[in-house]
Amino acid sequence: MRSLLRLAALVLPLLTLAGVQAQDKPPINAGPYVPSPxxxxxxxxxxxxxxxxxxxxxxxxxxxxxxxxxxxxxxxxxxxxxxxxxxxxxxxxxxxxxxxxxxxxxxxxxxxxxxxxxxxxxxxxxxxxxxxxxxxxxxxxxxxxxxxxxxxxxxxxxxxxxxxxxxxxxxxxxxxxxxxxxxxxxVPAKVAGTWSVSVPPTVAKGPMRLELTQQLTSIAGEALIDGKTVPLADARLVGDEISFDLPGRDAVFRGKVRGRTIEGSVESAGVRAPWRATLGR
Ligand SMILES: C[S@@+](CC[C@H](N)C(=O)[O-])C[C@H]1O[C@@H](n2cnc3c(N)ncnc32)[C@H](O)[C@@H]1O
Structure with missing residues (x-):
């Protein structure tokens, strides 16, 4: 027991010192004071x-x-x-x-x-x-x-x-x-993944699936629509605003990303209607 105490007496101050030093590590100097003009x-x-x-x-x-x-x-x-x-x-x-x-x-x-x-x-x-x-x-x-x-x-x-x-x-x-x-x-929203999309009948007969890939601000993907896979054209993401075209369907989608949902409007054959997507199949 006494030797344990002796060991603790030797080691604890070192540990405490290490802890204090780690805590007191000076902040990284990110630059001198130079005011922006x-x-x-x-x-x-x-x-x-x-x-x-x-x-x-x-x-x-x-x-x-x-x-x-x-x-x-x-x-x-x-x-x-x-x-x-x-x-x-x-x-x-x-x-x-x-x-x-x-x-x-x-x-x-x-x-x-x-x-x-x-x-x-x-x-x-x-x-x-x-x-x-x-x-x-x-x-x-x-x-x-x-x-x-x-x-x-x-x-x-x-x-x-x-x-x-x-x-x-x-x-x-x-x-x-x-x-x-x-x-x-x-700052871009996070949109990579599979989205289940409800679209108006002017765009598709049934629900659509959207597969999106993302590298920071750049996105790409494809839509599974009425049994066909259609690559997205002109896919853009600016902050929480997403847009893309479905070539061959004359459909332009615009929407706002809010966490795991996207809501917006799709313009097809001169008609504008709402669309909604949720992350996950
Ligand atoms: C180039 S000046 C810019 C001042 C001001 N933003 C402007 O544009 O007028 C950079 C400032 O960052 C401060 N600084 C450097 N490292 C820092 C840190 N780790 N935490 C907080 N401020 C820091 C400096 O003291 C300095 O005043």
Missing amino acids: DSAVSAMLREAQVGPDDFLIDLGSGDGKIVRTAAKVFGARGLGVEIQEPLVALSNELAKKEGTADRVSFVRQDLFKTDLSPATVVTLYLLPHTVNLLRAKLLDELRPGARVVAHDYGLAGWLPQKVVELEDPEKVAISGVARTVIYLYV
């Missing part, structure tokens, strides 16, 4: 079509200018997470002065540990390799249709919805060139 902030918010219904999270918020502008100019609510306490205090102070403190807040927090699920828009101006460390987190935690806007450094392997380039002489002091690039991404 006004032109970039405006372009980011404009391209994301930020509005009063949005909740924007800026990861690494610096002096809070993106979140503060989103509230002041576009009426959004928001949160800035920043690792440097003086910048957090400055951001909250400026928000108070500007009269937006009821809609925005700034907290000292590691951006890699921030819960992104409340956001409808996430903004990023971070070092390129750290932007890419966030890709899986953004796709896992954000809801379909949420927008991600990245300043200068985009997300590898995720096709942007839009890329905008601007020239701003203010950028020369920051990056050596006047060029600014804004990348807009839209």
Whole structure:
């Protein structure tokens, strides 16, 4: 027993130390404080079509200018997470002065540990390799249709919805060139699988089955309709909005994905009628 206690006395402090060290591991530095120029902030918010219904999270918020502008100019609510306490205090102070403190807040927090699920828009101006460390987190935690806007450094392997380039002489002091690039991404719904579809008689005699494959924003598939397999044409997915054509049937489907259901309208022979799909056979 005594030797056990002696062993525990030797080992426990080491274990505790290891635990504390693991807990206290410093956050990854995702970049120094360099505020986005006004032109970039405006372009980011404009391209994301930020509005009063949005909740924007800026990861690494610096002096809070993106979140503060989103509230002041576009009426959004928001949160800035920043690792440097003086910048957090400055951001909250400026928000108070500007009269937006009821809609925005700034907290000292590691951006890699921030819960992104409340956001409808996430903004990023971070070092390129750290932007890419966030890709899986953004796709896992954000809801379909949420927008991600990245300043200068985009997300590898995720096709942007839009890329905008601007020239701003203010950028020369920051990056050596006047060029600014804004990348807009839209979080795609998850649609891969087999869907049972009810369609109007103008399209098929009975129910249809849809087999969809997906690679992030890109989808493809085929429909089993009246005993025939028809490959989908022009299949698109933007956030939670899906559309495709059934060639040979003159039918254009559009719908909104909500979890395991899709609802929308199909236009066939000049007639528009509702369609509905549920995931599973
Ligand atoms: C390039 S500045 C961008 C500031 C602001 N988003 C803008 O565009 O004006 C990056 C900011 O991220 C902060 N930062 C770096 N690593 C961080 C981390 N792990 N968690 C939270 N903030 C971090 C830095 O302190 C810095 O203020």
